[in-house]
Structure formats: C-alpha cells, structure tokens
Amino acid sequence: MDKNPSGEDNDDIDWDTEDELEIQDTVFSSCTNLRTTGQHVVCSSNGEASSSSVPFQSSKFIQQFVVMGFTEESIAKAIEQNGENSDLVLDALLTFKALDDSPEEQPSTSPQLEPSISSDDSFSEYNENILDDVYEEDSWSSDSDNCINPVGRCYLNDEGSSLSGNEKTLLFLANMGYPEEEGSIAMKRCGPEASLPELVDFICAAQLARAEDPYLPEDVKPKLKHILNDFGGYKKRKMYNGLCKRKKPREISAEEETIRLPKPMIGFGVPTEPVPTMVQRFLPKKTIGPPFFYYENVALAPKGVWDTIKRFLYEIEPEFVDSRYFSATQRKRGYLHNLPIENRFPLFPLPPRTIHEALPLSKKWWPSWDTRTKLNCLQTAIGSAKLTDKIRKAVEKYDDEPPLEVQKYVLYQCKKWNLVWVGRNKVAPLEPDEVEMLLGFPKNHTRGGGISRTDRYKSLGNSFQVDTVAYHLSVLKDLFPDGINVLSLFSGIGGGEVALYRLGIRLNNVVSVEKSEANRNIVRSWWEQTNQRGNLIHFDDVQLLSRDCLEKLIGSFGGFDMVIGGSPCNNLAGSNRVSRDGLEGKESSLFFDYVRILDDVKSIMSRHR
DNA sequence: TCGAGGATGACGAATAGA
DNA sequence: TCTATTCGTCATCCTCGA
Numbered sequence: 001m002d003k004n005p006s007g008e009d010n011d012d013i014d015w016d017t018e019d020e021l022e023i024q025d026t027v028f029s030s031c032t033n034l035r036t037t038g039q040h041v042v043c044s045s046n047g048e049a050s051s052s053s054v055p056f057q058s059s060k061f062i063q064q065f066v067v068m069g070f071t072e073e074s075i076a077k078a079i080e081q082n083g084e085n086s087d088l089v090l091d092a093l094l095t096f097k098a099l100d101d102s103p104e105e106q107p108s109t110s111p112q113l114e115p116s117i118s119s120d121d122s123f124s125e126y127n128e129n130i131l132d133d134v135y136e137e138d139s140w141s142s143d144s145d146n147c148i149n150p151v152g153r154c155y156l157n158d159e160g161s162s163l164s165g166n167e168k169t170l171l172f173l174a175n176m177g178y179p180e181e182e183g184s185i186a187m188k189r190c191g192p193e194a195s196l197p198e199l200v201d202f203i204c205a206a207q208l209a210r211a212e213d214p215y216l217p218e219d220v221k222p223k224l225k226h227i228l229n230d231f232g233g234y235k236k237r238k239m240y241n242g243l244c245k246r247k248k249p250r251e252i253s254a255e256e257e258t259i260r261l262p263k264p265m266i267g268f269g270v271p272t273e274p275v276p277t278m279v280q281r282f283l284p285k286k287t288i289g290p291p292f293f294y295y296e297n298v299a300l301a302p303k304g305v306w307d308t309i310k311r312f313l314y315e316i317e318p319e320f321v322d323s324r325y326f327s328a329t330q331r332k333r334g335y336l337h338n339l340p341i342e343n344r345f346p347l348f349p350l351p352p353r354t355i356h357e358a359l360p361l362s363k364k365w366w367p368s369w370d371t372r373t374k375l376n377c378l379q380t381a382i383g384s385a386k387l388t389d390k391i392r393k394a395v396e397k398y399d400d401e402p403p404l405e406v407q408k409y410v411l412y413q414c415k416k417w418n419l420v421w422v423g424r425n426k427v428a429p430l431e432p433d434e435v436e437m438l439l440g441f442p443k444n445h446t447r448g449g450g451i452s453r454t455d456r457y458k459s460l461g462n463s464f465q466v467d468t469v470a471y472h473l474s475v476l477k478d479l480f481p482d483g484i485n486v487l488s489l490f491s492g493i494g495g496g497e498v499a500l501y502r503l504g505i506r507l508n509n510v511v512s513v514e515k516s517e518a519n520r521n522i523v524r525s526w527w528e529q530t531n532q533r534g535n536l537i538h539f540d541d542v543q544l545l546s547r548d549c550l551e552k553l554i555g556s557f558g559g560f561d562m563v564i565g566g567s568p569c570n571n572l573a574g575s576n577r578v579s580r581d582g583l584e585g586k587e588s589s590l591f592f593d594y595v596r597i598l599d600d601v602k603s604i605m606s607r608h609r
Numbered sequence: 610t611c612g613a614g615g616a617t618g619a620c621g622a623a624t625a626g627a
Numbered sequence: 628t629c630t631a632t633t634c635g636t637c638a639t640c641c642t643c644g645a
Contacts, residue, residue, distance in 0.1 A: 261625075298634060300624065331634080377633060384617055415631080452615055462634045492634095566634080574633030577621050 259306045259318065261299060265332055267319035271346040271471065272326075272353070287314045287338045290479075291559065291605055293598050294339065294472065294496070296464065296566030297591070298573055299332040302582045305572060306334055309583070312595045314338075319472070323465035327351045328358040329375040329418075329438045331465045333566075340475045347470045347502050351440060355420065358438060365421040369407050375418050375430075378438060379575060380461030382429035383417030396425040432456040439495075440466025440502075442526075446493055449525055451518045459519055464495025464566065470503050476562065483508040483534070485557045487601065489542055489565030489594055490514065494523035496564040507532055509557045513539040513565075542593040547600045559605045563598050567591040 062075050078092035262276075269275045295313060299306075299320045306318055313336050323331035326346070352358035354373045356366070391410050395402050402410070410427075413419065419427040430438070432453060436445050439460060446456040473496075476484060483506030488496050491514040500507060510527075514520050520538050527536045537553075539545060554560065570576060571585020583591055 263626085296634095300633065302623070330632090332632090333634085376631095379634065381617095381635070386618075412631095416633095454615060454617095458634095460634090464634095569634050570636085573635060574623065576633085576635040578636045580623075580635085 259310065261320050261332075264325075265299065265320050265322040266325055267321040267335065268341045269344070270321065270325040271344075271350075281317065281341060283316060283338055284314050287316065289338075290561050291563055291601055292337065292339055292476070292561065293563040294335065294337040294469075294565075295594060296333055296335050296469070298569045299334045300574055301334075301569075301572040302580065305583055309334075309336060309591065312592070313598075321468055323468045324374050326353075326467040326471065327438055327440070327465060328353055328355050328373075329465070330377050331468070332377065333465075333468070335469075335472060337472065339472060343475060343478075344471055345474045347440070347467050347474075347499075351438075351467050359420055359434065362420045362422060365423055365426065367401070367421065369401055370411060370414065370421070372411075372415070375420075375438070376415055378418060378430070378435055378461055380458040382457055383413070383419050383427075387413060387417065388419065388427050388429070391419070391427050392425050432460065435460045439463055440468075440470070441493070441495075441498060445498075445526060446522055449518075449521050451522070455518055459493045459516070459522065462569075463492045464499065466495055466499045466502065469495060470499035473499055473505075474503055476500070477503055477505050480505060480561055482506070484561045485509040485559065486511070487553075487560040487563045487597070488512045489563065489597060490567050490590070491519065491523060491565070492516075493519050494526055497523065498526065501530060501532075506534070508534045509537070510534060511537045511539065511553060511560075513542050513545065515540055542590060542597065545593075545597050545600075547604070550597065550600050551604055554601070554604050554608060559608060560601055563594075563601055565594055567594050 062072065062079075074093055075089070078089040082089050082092055264273065266273050266276060268281065293313075295309070297305075297309070299322075310316065310318060316336055316338060318334040318336040319341075320332070320334045323329060323333070328351070355375060356363045356373075391413060394406050395410060398406070401407070414427060417429060419429055422428045432446060433443050435457065436443060441460075441463070446459055451459070484500065485508050486497070486500065488494070488510060491497070491512040494512070497507060497510060497512070512520070512523055514523065517540070520540070524536065524538070567590045568587035571579055571581045571588035572583070573580070579585055581588070583589060
C-alpha cells in the first residue's frame with residue numbers, strides 16, 4: 001500500500017510537495033466546494049456559502065441530484081416536468097432510472113412484466129387485494145457504477161409516475177435481478193405492508209435455502225454468486241441505500257431476533273475483567289484483513305436494530321461493551337468490526353475507574369447514602385441550575401442524613417443527570433472538561449474556537465469513549481508500523497483519530513466526514529495542536545462521498561486501511577422521546593451510507609490490488 | 610428595541626434485568 | 628411486576644450586542 005512518505009522524524013516537511021498537491025487536486029475535482037488550509041482540506045456541499053476553487057457548475061438544487069449520481073440531462077427533464085420540488089423531481093428521476101435500466105420491462109408497455117403479472121394467479125389475487133394500497137416506501141435505484149441514495153425521501157405514487165406501487169415494487173425487484181415470480185411470491189408472503197428491503201430479504205433467504213438444499217437438483221438451484229456480493233453479504237445490501245420512513249418500525253419477533261446483550265457487557269474481553277470463556281468470533285473469509293472497519297452505535301437500541309446492522313455488515317457478531325470497565329462512566333455501546341481480537345492492549349495511563357478517583361474533590365462532600373461509584377452514560381444535556389437548587393433545599397433541611405424518601409428523590413435526580421457533590425448539600429452537573437477527561441479526550445479538546453458550552457456537551461455526549469475504542473484499535477499498531485490511512489465517517493470530535501493517536505499509530509491520511517462545522521473545527525484544531533504530519537481532508541456530508549469521489553481518494557492514497565465511524569444514534573437512543581424511529585429515522589438511516597461507503601471502498605480496493 | 614444565538618426546562622417510552 | 632437506565636427534542640426564555 002502506498003503510504004504517505006512523510007516521515008515522523010522529519011520536522012522540515014514541505015506541505016506543498018507534489019504528493020500533497022496531487023491529493024488536493026484530486027479531491028478538488030470531485031467536490032462541489034473546497035477550501036484548503038495547508039495540509040487541511042475542506043470539501044463542502046454548501047456550494048453557495050463560501051468561495052470555491054472550482055467553478056460551481058450548476059445550482060444547488062441540481063447539484064443535490066448530481067451528487068446522487070443522476071445525469072444533468074435527466075435532472076433537467078425532471079425539473080421541466082415537476083418544477084423545483086425535490087420530492088417530485090427525485091421521484092421522476094428514480095422512475096427514469098428504473099425505466100432506463102430495463103426498458104424492456106416498462107410496465108405500461110412491457111410484454112414481459114405485464115403478462116407475467118396477469119398470468120400469475122397468485123399475484124393477480126394478491127394484486128387485487130392490495131390494489132388500493134398506497135405505496136409509501138422509499139425506493140432506490142441501483143447501478144453498478146453510480147450510487148443513488150435518496151435517504152430520507154419518500155417515493156410516493158403520485159402523478160409523476162404512471163406505475164402503481166405494486167408494479168414499481170416488482171419493477172425494482174426485477175431491476176435488481178430477481179425473477180418476477182419470486183418477487184410476486186415474496187410480496188404475497190410478506191404482506192402488503194412489507195418494504196422493499198424486507199421483500200429482498202425474503203427472496204435472498206429463499207434462494208439461499210434452495211441453493212443449500214442437498215436434495216434439489218443442481219440445474220434448478222440458484223447461482224450463489226448472484227445472491228451474494230463480492231464480500232459475502234447479500235446482494236440487496238447495495239440496494240439498501242435509502243430507507244422508507246415508516247410511522248411504526250417493523251416489530252421483530254422473538255424467533256427473528258438473534259442478538260442478546262451479554263452480561264457482563266464486556267464484549268470479547270476487557271483489560272480489567274476475566275476473559276469470557278466462550279468467545280465466538282466468526283468472520284466471513286471475504287471480510288478478513290484490510291480494509292478494516294469499525295462501526296459503533298448505542299447498545300440499547302430498539303429491538304431488531306442490531307440484527308439489521310449485523311445483517312448489513314457481513315453477518316459479523318457485534319461486540320457489546322460498557323465503558324464502565326474502562327472509566328468511571330457507563331457507556332453501553334455495540335461495536336461491529338473485522339479487527340483481530342488477540343493481543344489487545346489498553347491505553348496508558350489507565351484512566352480513573354471510580355467517581356472518587358476521577359473527581360477527587362467531590363469525595364469530601366459525598367454523602368454516605370449516595371452509593372454511586374460510577375456515573376451513568378454521559379449524554380448531550382445536563383441538569384439545570386433550578387434542579388440543583390431544588391436538591392440543595394431538599395437536603396439542607398436536615399442536619400443529619402435526610403429521610404429515605406428525600407434520599408431516594410435526590411439519588412434519582414443525581415443518577416438521571418449525572419450530578420456530583422461539589423459542596424455541602426450541593427450537587428452540580430459535570431463541567432465540560434470533566435466530561436472530556438471521562439471520555440478520554442485531552443483537556444480543553446472542545447473548548448474555545450467559538451463553540452458554546454451547550455454545544456460542547458452535545459458534541460461530547462455524541463462521541464466515543466476513547467479508552468474503550470483504543471483498546472479495540474490497539475491491534476492495528478503492529479499491523480501498520482508505518483502509519484495508517486483512515487476514512488472516518490461521522491467523525492464528531494474525532495474520537496477515532498484521538499484513539500489512534502494515543503495508541504501511537506501515525507495518521508498518514510485521514511478523510512474525515514462530519515456535518516457539524518464546530519466539530520470539524522475541533523478536529524482540525526486538535527490536528528494542528530498535536531503536530532500531525534499527515535493529511536486531513538474534511539467532508540461535511542457522507543453523501544458527497546460518491547463512488548467516483550472514493551475512487552479518486554483511493555487512487556491518491558493507495559487505499560484506506562481503516563473505515564471507522566458511528567452513525568447518528570438520535571433515532572435509536574432511549575432518551576429520545578420524540579423520534580425514536582429506529583434505523584429508519586431521519587438521522588439514524590445514515591447508517592446505510594456507512595454500509596454503502598464501506599462496500600464501495602472494499603470494492604474499489606479489491607480492484608486496485 | 611430587536612434579532613440571533615445560547616440556555617433552560619418540560620416532555621415518556623422502550624428495554625433489560627431483578 | 629417493579630426498578631433502573633437511556634450518544635434526545637423542542638418550545639420558550641434569557642442574554643448580549645448592534
């Protein structure tokens with residue numbers, strides 16, 4: 001692999017070497033808007049907001065579809081028909097795409113599809129039953145070269161399309177290479193509420209079952225290579241770029257659900273606990289070795305979420321770990337990765353593992369009836385001053401220990417908001433720098449640079465626990481003695497980068513994708529303060545990382561050694577009372593961009609080898 | 610005085626485990 | 628059945644600078 005030649009010992013490095021310029025030029029050509037700051041490059045989707053070294057060729061409205069992979073001709077046509085209405089234009093573009101991909105299967109004129117429907121008794125019966133159903137699922141189009149990713153949009157059966165919902169579903173299944181008969185059977189078996197991914201799941205499962213049936217004649221077995229993609233995953237994963245926005249997530253039955261949270265939650269092992277006796281670790285052959293990937297999200301997600309994540313990430317078993325075994329705060333997270341698990345080592349010095357070790361000044365004021373030794377999960381919001389005042393008034397009425405009822409109330413609030421004792425009868429939320437310390441970040445990592453206190457809590461609450469992640473990533477140190485090229489998705493405040501740096505793994509090239517400008521500034525500032533000698537390239541939107549863009553980045557670096565990231569948990573987190581919609585939620589559906597990008601990286605790199 | 614941005618506080622349910 | 632926990636959201640209020 002072509003690593004960045006910049007030596008760690010060379011202090012006189014020239015950031016404008018031909019290599020650096022080549023990288024910058026390459027990225028320039030694939031981004032809609034760029035700024036450069038020495039070795040730091042920013043690729044932004046906001047083409048109108050800032051100057052660009054590349055002429056902005058089309059309006060932002062058009063550009064959003066260009067990024068998705070549609071041609072400007074088709075976009076123009078769609079706009080002409082629908083005006084500048086994003087949903088209608090996207091709907092039209094998807095219809096164009098579907099029709100273009102299989103012109104012989106256009107339902108209105110197709111001699112193949114329609115006869116098939118009408119001649120299939122079972123489907124006809126089904127079709128009559130659900131004729132009035134409105135198709136409210138997102139759909140997507142697939143192309144081997146272009147990634148089309150209408151995340152968060154609905155594919156409605158409106159005037160812009162002449163196809164019924166059922167016909168569209170069948171057409172998409174046909175475009176994906178599934179026989180019409182199987183598509184119609186799946187639609188019947190899965191029911192009228194079934195989404196396209198569910199139908200694909202059903203077909204894949206049926207094909208796999210038939211392929212592995214020893215009693216079935218070979219000539220009627222489906223070809224496995226048509227079912228599995230290059231990496232052992234189901235073919236449909238490539239198609240699962242966008243997701244429907246369903247009002248009610250599909251319930252996973254007890255039979256379907258396979259993932260259980262381990263107890264104790266120590267994954268494949270932690271430094272401070274005995275190694276679990278039965279560690280089952282199966283990696284599909286195609287996932288072994290680089291590029292390594294590391295995906296993170298909340299462990300306590302709605303039922304079935306981790307089953308879905310596992311299904312889309314090569315059926316690898318996730319590793320659930322509570323950061324309480326690494327620090328003084330709990331953080332129950334699932335990590336799904338293809339890293340080796342032997343010879344891990346922790347970061348030194350080992351972080352404090354109790355509240356009193358982490359916050360020694362609090363010990364003096366800590367009442368004996370508050371038996372906490374660990375903090376709960378650090379979240380994005382903190383307790384209010386009003387609440388701490390209420391607690392003070394409740395406790396100071398009593399010279400001695402307050403009655404049990406008061407103790408119970410105070411403890412409930414302290415646990416809920418992670419309040420700590422900072423004076424006689426006085427509790428307070430953690431300061432941002434204390435949160436930084438508990439999560440393994442350097443002091444003042446998020447301080448200054450224009451970020452508000454509220455946003456610091458938010459960014460920290462959304463980040464990795466560095467010691468936990470570093471323990472998992474530690475196996476990379478021996479594998480990449482010359483440094484590593486990292487694609488960091490949903491980087492946040494750079495937890496992955498900080499972990500690698502603290503492990504002593506040199507960061508040669510880091511492509512970091514992060515929506516929040518404040519977070520990008522934090523990572524850039526950390527990059528500069530730690531005198532990183534590699535290249536940091538920032539993107540502000542995962543959807544900018546098209547296959548074409550990834551091809552160019554990989555061509556420049558020689559490939560990514562690591563794809564790391566935790567997609568948004570907003571719609572998975574238990575604290576969300578408003579929109580806990582699962583992986584189909586507005587933000588959390590970006591998980592499928594992680595899958596798409598990882599698939600693309602693996603695919604491109606397999607061709608480069 | 611006004612607007613922008615930060616701070617505050619009210620808002621349960623899903624899930625696991627005892 | 629009960630208890631404990633949870634990388635959150637959003638309307639409103641407050642602060643500050645022009």
